[in-house]
Amino acid sequence: MRPADLWRHSAFRLALAVSIFVLATLMLASGVGYGLMKAQLSARQDARVTEIFAAIEQTSLQGDETDLIEAIAARIKASPDRATAYLLRDQTGRILASNIADFRPELGWSTVPAVRVDVPSEYAYRMFSGIAGGYSLTVGLNDADLDDLQEIVLGAFGWASVFALLAAIVVGSVLALRVQKRMTEAESAAARVAQGDLTARLPVTGRGDELDRISRAVNAALERLASLVEAMRQVSADIAHDLRTPLNRLRIQIEEAAQKTANGANPSDNLAAALAQGAVIDQTFAALLRIAQIEAGARREKFARLDLATLIGDIAEVYADVAIDAQMSLTCENSGPAWLMGDRELLTQAIANLIENAIRHCPPGTVIRCAVDADDRYVTASVSDNGPGIPDPERDKVLRRLYRLEKSRTTAGTGLGLALVKAVADLHDAKLTLADTAPGLRVDLQFVTAQNLA
Ligand SMILES: Nc1ncnc2c1ncn2[C@@H]1O[C@H](COP(=O)(O)OP(=O)(O)O)[C@@H](O)[C@H]1O
Numbered sequence: 001m002r003p004a005d006l007w008r009h010s011a012f013r014l015a016l017a018v019s020i021f022v023l024a025t026l027m028l029a030s031g032v033g034y035g036l037m038k039a040q041l042s043a044r045q046d047a048r049v050t051e052i053f054a055a056i057e058q059t060s061l062q063g064d065e066t067d068l069i070e071a072i073a074a075r076i077k078a079s080p081d082r083a084t085a086y087l088l089r090d091q092t093g094r095i096l097a098s099n100i101a102d103f104r105p106e107l108g109w110s111t112v113p114a115v116r117v118d119v120p121s122e123y124a125y126r127m128f129s130g131i132a133g134g135y136s137l138t139v140g141l142n143d144a145d146l147d148d149l150q151e152i153v154l155g156a157f158g159w160a161s162v163f164a165l166l167a168a169i170v171v172g173s174v175l176a177l178r179v180q181k182r183m184t185e186a187e188s189a190a191a192r193v194a195q196g197d198l199t200a201r202l203p204v205t206g207r208g209d210e211l212d213r214i215s216r217a218v219n220a221a222l223e224r225l226a227s228l229v230e231a232m233r234q235v236s237a238d239i240a241h242d243l244r245t246p247l248n249r250l251r252i253q254i255e256e257a258a259q260k261t262a263n264g265a266n267p268s269d270n271l272a273a274a275l276a277q278g279a280v281i282d283q284t285f286a287a288l289l290r291i292a293q294i295e296a297g298a299r300r301e302k303f304a305r306l307d308l309a310t311l312i313g314d315i316a317e318v319y320a321d322v323a324i325d326a327q328m329s330l331t332c333e334n335s336g337p338a339w340l341m342g343d344r345e346l347l348t349q350a351i352a353n354l355i356e357n358a359i360r361h362c363p364p365g366t367v368i369r370c371a372v373d374a375d376d377r378y379v380t381a382s383v384s385d386n387g388p389g390i391p392d393p394e395r396d397k398v399l400r401r402l403y404r405l406e407k408s409r410t411t412a413g414t415g416l417g418l419a420l421v422k423a424v425a426d427l428h429d430a431k432l433t434l435a436d437t438a439p440g441l442r443v444d445l446q447f448v449t450a451q452n453l454a
C-alpha cells in the first residue's frame with residue numbers, strides 16, 4: 001500500500017486525527033502545568049529575596065555600619081557564582097558593598113538581565129530594592145531555575161509529540177492494513193456474487209465487530225437469495241414438467257377430432273373434451289398467477305382486523321350442503337371471537353381450499369371438523385378429517401405447486417390448492433402444519449392475535 005492509499009483509509013485518518021487531538025491536549029496541559037510551576041517558583045524566589053532583604057535589614061538595625069558591611073561581604077563570599085546579587089549604598093549614594101556592577105535600580109521589584117550588571121550569565125535577576133535602616137539595599141536572585149524549567153517542559157513536550165505522532169502512524173497503518181485486507185476479501189466476494197455465484201460469502205472473523213455484523217447480515221441475505229433463486233428454478237422446472245400432461249391430453253383430443261373429421265365421423269365429443277382440457281389449463285395458469293401475486297406481498301397493505309371464528313363459521317355454512325351431497329358431515333366449533341390482521345378474501349379462499357380437499361380426497365362417511373381457538377397470543381384454525389390422510393414423506397411435497405398424490409391424479413383439481421394455502425399463510429406470517437390424525441389429516445394455521453401486533 002502506498003502512502004497516498006493509506007490516506008484514503010478511514011482507520012488511518014482516524015488514528016491521525018486522534019493523535020493530533022492528543023497533541024493539542026498535551027500542548028494545553030504542558031502550557032497550564034508550565035504556567036502553574038512558573039508562578040509557584042516565582043513566588044518562592046520572591047519569598048527568598050524578601051527573606052534575605054529582611055535579614056540584612058535586621059543586621060543594619062542591630063549593629064553599626066562595619067557589621068553591616070561585613071555581613072554582606074560574608075554573604076557575597078558564600079555566593080561566588082553571584083547567583084545572589086547584593087548592592088548597598090549609604091545616604092550619599094556611595095557603594096559600601098556589592099558583587100555586581102554599579103547601576104541604579106528602581107525601587108521595589110524588578111527583573112534585570114544579568115549582563116546589565118556585568119554578570120556573565122544568560123539569565124536574569126529578580127531584584128528587590130528598598131531602604132534598610134537608612135541604607136539603600138538591593139537584593140537579587142538569578143532566574144536560572146525558571147529557565148531550566150522552561151527547557152525541561154518544552155523538551156518533554158517535544159519528545160512526547162514525536163512519540164505520539166510515530167505511534168499514530170504505526171497504529172493507523174496497522175489498522176488500515178487490517179481493514180484493507182478484509183475489504184479486499186469482501187470486494188472479491190461481492191464481485192463473485194455479481195458474476196452470478198450465489199455461494200460466495202463475505203469473510204467473518206468471529207471478532208463480532210461492526211464489519212463482522214455487516215458481513216453476517218449480507219451473508220444471511222445471500223443465503224436467502226440463493227434459496228429463493230433455487231426455489232424459483234425448481235418451481236419453473238416443476239411447472240414446465242407438470243403442464244406437459246394437460247397439454248398432451250389437449251393435443252390428443254384435437255388429433256382424434258381431426259382424424260374423425262377426415263373419416264367423416266362426428267368429432268364433437270373430442271372437441272368438448274378439448275374445450276374442458278383447455279379450461280383446466282386456463283384455471284391452472286390463473287391459479288399460478290394468483291399464487292405469484294400473493295407471494296409478491298402487495299396485498300399486505302389491505303390487511304384489516306377480522307374475526308376468524310365468524311369467517312370460518314360462514315364458510316362452513318356454505319360447504320355444509322356440499323358435504324352432505326358427498327355423504328359427509330361438516331361441523332364447526334370455536335372458543336369465541338378470534339381477532340387477527342388479515343385479508344378476508346384470501347383467508348376465505350384458503351379455508352375453502354382445505355374443506356374442498358377433505359370433500360374431494362376423502363371417501364363417503366368422512367367426518368370433517370373446522371375449529372378456531374384463540375388466546376391472547378395466537379389464533380389457531382384447523383380443518384381435520386378422518387379420511388386417508390397424507391403419508392409423512394409427502395406432507396411437505398403437497399405444499400408445492402402442482403404436486404398431487406399418485407392416487408389423486410384421476411380426481412379433478414390442479415394441485416395448486418395447498419400451494420395457495422401456503423402462500424396465504426406466509427403472507428400472514430402464520431405457521432402452517434399438516435398433521436396425521438390417524439386416520440386422517442389435520443391442517444393447522446397459527447396466526448398472531450391482533451392485539452399483539454405492533
Ligand atoms: N384432506 C386430504 N386428505 C387426503 N389427501 C389430501 C387432502 N388434502 C390434500 N390431499 C392431497 O394433497 C394433494 C395436493 O392438494 P391440493 O394442492 O389441494 O391439490 P388438488 O386438491 O387440486 O389435488 C392432493 O392431490 C391430495 O393428494
Ligand SMILES: [Mg+2]
Binds near residue numbers: 356
Ligand atoms: Mg385441492
